[in-house]
Amino acid sequence: xxxxxxxxxxxxxxxxxxRPRNPEVDRVILEATIEILGQIGYSGMSIEGVAARSxxxxxxxxRRFDSKLELVLNAMNQSLAINEVPNTGSLRGDLxxxxxxxxxxMFLGGRGAAIVGTLLVEREQHPELLEPFHRLIFExxxxxxxxxxNRANQRGEIDADADHQFVGASLFGSVVVSALTGRQLxxxxxxxxxxxxxxxxxxxxxx
Amino acid sequence: xxxxxxxxxxxxxxxxxxRPRNPEVDRVILEATIEILGQIGYSGMSIEGVAARSxxxxxxxxRRFDSKLELVLNAMNQSLAINEVPNTGSLRGDLxxxxxxxxxxMFLGGRGAAIVGTLLVEREQHPELLEPFHRLIFExxxxxxxxxxNRANQRGEIDADADHQFVGASLFGSVVVSALTGRQLxxxxxxxxxxxxxxxxxxxxxx
Amino acid sequence: xxxxxxxxxxxxxxxxxxRPRNPEVDRVILEATIEILGQIGYSGMSIEGVAARSxxxxxxxxRRFDSKLELVLNAMNQSLAINEVPNTGSLRGDLxxxxxxxxxxMFLGGRGAAIVGTLLVEREQHPELLEPFHRLIFExxxxxxxxxxNRANQRGEIDADADHQFVGASLFGSVVVSALTGRQLxxxxxxxxxxxxxxxxxxxxxx
Amino acid sequence: xxxxxxxxxxxxxxxxxxRPRNPEVDRVILEATIEILGQIGYSGMSIEGVAARSxxxxxxxxRRFDSKLELVLNAMNQSLAINEVPNTGSLRGDLxxxxxxxxxxMFLGGRGAAIVGTLLVEREQHPELLEPFHRLIFExxxxxxxxxxNRANQRGEIDADADHQFVGASLFGSVVVSALTGRQLxxxxxxxxxxxxxxxxxxxxxx
DNA sequence: ACATAAGCGAGACGGTACGTCTCGTCTTCTG
DNA sequence: CAGAAGACGAGACGTACCGTCTCGCTTATGT
Numbered sequence: 001x002x003x004x005x006x007x008x009x010x011x012x013x014x015x016x017x018x019r020p021r022n023p024e025v026d027r028v029i030l031e032a033t034i035e036i037l038g039q040i041g042y043s044g045m046s047i048e049g050v051a052a053r054s055x056x057x058x059x060x061x062x063r064r065f066d067s068k069l070e071l072v073l074n075a076m077n078q079s080l081a082i083n084e085v086p087n088t089g090s091l092r093g094d095l096x097x098x099x100x101x102x103x104x105x106m107f108l109g110g111r112g113a114a115i116v117g118t119l120l121v122e123r124e125q126h127p128e129l130l131e132p133f134h135r136l137i138f139e140x141x142x143x144x145x146x147x148x149x150n151r152a153n154q155r156g157e158i159d160a161d162a163d164h165q166f167v168g169a170s171l172f173g174s175v176v177v178s179a180l181t182g183r184q185l186x187x188x189x190x191x192x193x194x195x196x197x198x199x200x201x202x203x204x205x206x207x
Numbered sequence: 208x209x210x211x212x213x214x215x216x217x218x219x220x221x222x223x224x225x226r227p228r229n230p231e232v233d234r235v236i237l238e239a240t241i242e243i244l245g246q247i248g249y250s251g252m253s254i255e256g257v258a259a260r261s262x263x264x265x266x267x268x269x270r271r272f273d274s275k276l277e278l279v280l281n282a283m284n285q286s287l288a289i290n291e292v293p294n295t296g297s298l299r300g301d302l303x304x305x306x307x308x309x310x311x312x313m314f315l316g317g318r319g320a321a322i323v324g325t326l327l328v329e330r331e332q333h334p335e336l337l338e339p340f341h342r343l344i345f346e347x348x349x350x351x352x353x354x355x356x357n358r359a360n361q362r363g364e365i366d367a368d369a370d371h372q373f374v375g376a377s378l379f380g381s382v383v384v385s386a387l388t389g390r391q392l393x394x395x396x397x398x399x400x401x402x403x404x405x406x407x408x409x410x411x412x413x414x
Numbered sequence: 415x416x417x418x419x420x421x422x423x424x425x426x427x428x429x430x431x432x433r434p435r436n437p438e439v440d441r442v443i444l445e446a447t448i449e450i451l452g453q454i455g456y457s458g459m460s461i462e463g464v465a466a467r468s469x470x471x472x473x474x475x476x477r478r479f480d481s482k483l484e485l486v487l488n489a490m491n492q493s494l495a496i497n498e499v500p501n502t503g504s505l506r507g508d509l510x511x512x513x514x515x516x517x518x519x520m521f522l523g524g525r526g527a528a529i530v531g532t533l534l535v536e537r538e539q540h541p542e543l544l545e546p547f548h549r550l551i552f553e554x555x556x557x558x559x560x561x562x563x564n565r566a567n568q569r570g571e572i573d574a575d576a577d578h579q580f581v582g583a584s585l586f587g588s589v590v591v592s593a594l595t596g597r598q599l600x601x602x603x604x605x606x607x608x609x610x611x612x613x614x615x616x617x618x619x620x621x
Numbered sequence: 622x623x624x625x626x627x628x629x630x631x632x633x634x635x636x637x638x639x640r641p642r643n644p645e646v647d648r649v650i651l652e653a654t655i656e657i658l659g660q661i662g663y664s665g666m667s668i669e670g671v672a673a674r675s676x677x678x679x680x681x682x683x684r685r686f687d688s689k690l691e692l693v694l695n696a697m698n699q700s701l702a703i704n705e706v707p708n709t710g711s712l713r714g715d716l717x718x719x720x721x722x723x724x725x726x727m728f729l730g731g732r733g734a735a736i737v738g739t740l741l742v743e744r745e746q747h748p749e750l751l752e753p754f755h756r757l758i759f760e761x762x763x764x765x766x767x768x769x770x771n772r773a774n775q776r777g778e779i780d781a782d783a784d785h786q787f788v789g790a791s792l793f794g795s796v797v798v799s800a801l802t803g804r805q806l807x808x809x810x811x812x813x814x815x816x817x818x819x820x821x822x823x824x825x826x827x828x
Numbered sequence: 829a830c831a832t833a834a835g836c837g838a839g840a841c842g843g844t845a846c847g848t849c850t851c852g853t854c855t856t857c858t859g
Numbered sequence: 860c861a862g863a864a865g866a867c868g869a870g871a872c873g874t875a876c877c878g879t880c881t882c883g884c885t886t887a888t889g890t
Binding site for chain 4: 455456457527528530531532533534535536537541544545547548552577579580582583584585586587588590591593594595596606607610613614
Binding site for chain 2: 113122127175176177
């Protein structure tokens with residue numbers, strides 16, 4: 001009752017009175033959340049279901065997360081963590097690794113589409129969700145892409161003045177479109193996509 | 208989809224026995240749907256609420272639309288209708304018109320973000336929704352873009368072998384990213400975006 | 415939405431629009447309520463439990479009864495119904511029948527104690543419950559007692575100017591006290607009680 | 622009941638190791654209990670609320686009282702304490718004093734109704750509560766009544782062989798009935814009640 | 829004209845999940 | 860050890876919508 005103690009981050013902060021939260025509980029909740037998201041999607045997921053699956057009381061979930069969305073963001077934060085930037089020696093290899101290899105989670109693989117979609121849907125109702133999404137999910141990938149481009153630039157593969165953000169958006173847009181049109185991004189589709197990306201990064205001599 | 212009388216289109220078809228559907232009822236339902244979508248968003252919207260607002264019985268809505276999403280898609284179809292392809296005489300002008308002028312609804316303006324997001328979220332649970340979305344929302348815009356590019360090509364503004372789909376996806380991706388990051392697409396941002404788009408459409412002679 | 419439609423009585427009244435309530439549903443709800451009351455008592459009873467036992471949705475119960483207490487009063491009304499006034503030919507016999515024979519429900523037998531206790535507890539929070547209790551439970555028994563006394567009077571067994579209400583209260587008080595002290599009202603206890611009652615009904619010549 | 626330190630009485634007993642209980646804490650708990658009982662009644666009262674109002678931790682209350690009812694019984698015991706047996710010189714005066722004067726708490730005044738009602742409701746679920754109620758609340762009043770009757774008997778006001786328990790139950794029953802019917806026991810009602818009581822105590826010579 | 833058939837409003841019904849509340853137990857820290 | 864603080868599992872609360880259903884009424888045919 002003294003103040004704000006939601007979002008487990010806060011738990012560490014503060015003077016810590018009373019029984020401390022069990023970190024194991026955090027773990028099982030987020031794990032169950034990810035599992036369920038992967039199986040029945042965001043809209044089908046219920047907090048009641050997460051409680052049941054994780055063997056934790058509903059109260060305990062609500063004590064930590066104000067809402068379904070908050071819970072999902074935290075869960076995503078964990079499961080979508082970027083471990084390392086691929087470094088295959090070529091731009092094409094790095095991008096391919098990012099799109100396909102990295103744990104199947106890159107961009108919209110796995111449950112990525114669900115969270116991006118959720119954000120698009122809820123961004124007017126809950127604009128406060130944009131910030132954590134941005135910080136936790138978006139920016140890390142943007143930095144990753146930036147690093148890949150920088151290395152390609154140092155190798156002379158691409159031009160220095162390419163607009164990294166636009167190229168990232170192009171890549172992302174293609175992935176979204178393929179998700180929206182129900183087309184799988186198979187080997188050849190990825191190759192074609194990368195052709196386009198790389199071409200647009202090589203500034204034409206004319207212009 | 209097996210059904211015999213869902214989706215108002217079907218009403219016209221068939222031998223039409225019994226009391227005919229009141230087309231006015233269609234109108235008020237879709238109108239109320241759009242209003243509510245604009246005010247409280249997709250996830251906050253309930254069919255019960257649409258019934259209340261439009262002064263129509265729940266049964267009547269369910270008779271016409273199988274689900275909330277179907278209802279929303281139909282409503283979107285009306286409000287997002289493309290009236291005409293802009294023809295300003297230049298590629299830049301056409302694209303700008305498409306992004307800004309067309310009723311503020313282009314791509315993700317208005318409630319566009321909600322529907323795209325919804326599709327991303329629901330596409331695994333309800334893949335059958337991709338088809339109507341594709342047909343009603345996506346393809347018309349793709350055709351529009353295609354026509355704009357063709358005209359630009361005829362004017363010699365861009366190269367013939369540009370990948371229209373990829374360019375469209377790039378454009379779309381940028382809009383989605385701006386929606387996800389909470390950044391408005393203002394005049395100068397649109398200009399920068401168009402610079403990038405047009406540059407990528409002018410294939411470098413050197414490969 | 416048009417008005418007040420709680421309490422199944424109201425269902426019959428009114429113009430009856432929409433799907434009519436299933437009277438069978440009323441029956442099973444009240445039956446389950448009585449069963450549960452008899453087994454685990456008022457405070458242990460939950461509407462959720464009644465729903466489960468009666469195989470009816472919680473919503474359906476709430477549609478008919480505003481609260482647990484309202485539900486219980488209605489259930490009591492059915493199960494505590496007085497069928498007929500005993501008529502054994504003697505005051506003692508009538509009273510004894512009333513106390514013991516009449517379905518085991520007389521006064522505080524069965525779940526009578528529970529409802530009387532509930533009323534005592536809730537009467538300040540929900541004074542509106544006193545009226546239905548009075549009408550449904552209390553007065554019928556008072557009338558029954560009145561009739562028994564009247565017949566005894568006509569037979570010359572007791573004095574005309576006895577205060578029936580006070581005598582009833584004495585009888586009732588004895589039953590309550592035995593409930594509160596945990597003493598069963600066995601054959602001999604009832605006999606002693608009736609001795610006292612009958613004596614107090616025969617006005618002393620001196621006075 | 623197995624416990625070694627429940628019910629503050631026990632505190633005094635025992636060898637008393639470790640930090641002694643703060644008797645002030647007992648006081649504020651019971652005080653808060655009474656206050657809340659008087660304001661929102663038994664069923665509305667929560668131990669959580671008592672803790673909040675008394676500024677004491679929930680643990681502290683549970684350490685002293687096993688249950689809500691135990692707590693209430695103890696609180697009642699304090700506030701319903703009988704200070705002295707009225708001795709006005711006449712049976713009528715003594716009874717009147719008992720009913721009206723004694724702090725407004727006699728029998729079912731104040732929160733008496735709540736506790737009696739609670740006992741009636743809970744007596745099957747928790748028969749162990751009957752004993753403390755009997756000891757703390759019931760018997761003292763029975764003894765008081767007994768003494769009043771004995772004095773009246775010595776003064777020759779009433780007959781020796783009157784059944785004190787039955788008369789007490791009659792008195793009690795009348796009070797309960799007035800509580801159940803929502804009728805206040807005003808001056809004239811008390812007078813009428815006492816008329817009846819006293820008459821029934823004067824055994825008719827003719828039988 | 830009049831049966832046939834569907835449209836429509838109204839609301840019951842079985843469900844599911846919501847987010848809140850209180851319960852009683854527990855664990856930890858401070859004095 | 861007492862006491863404050865709060866985590867935790869448990870489970871009921873009353874509400875909101877869901878999608879289906881059963882009514883009574885209305886409104887167009889097609890014979």
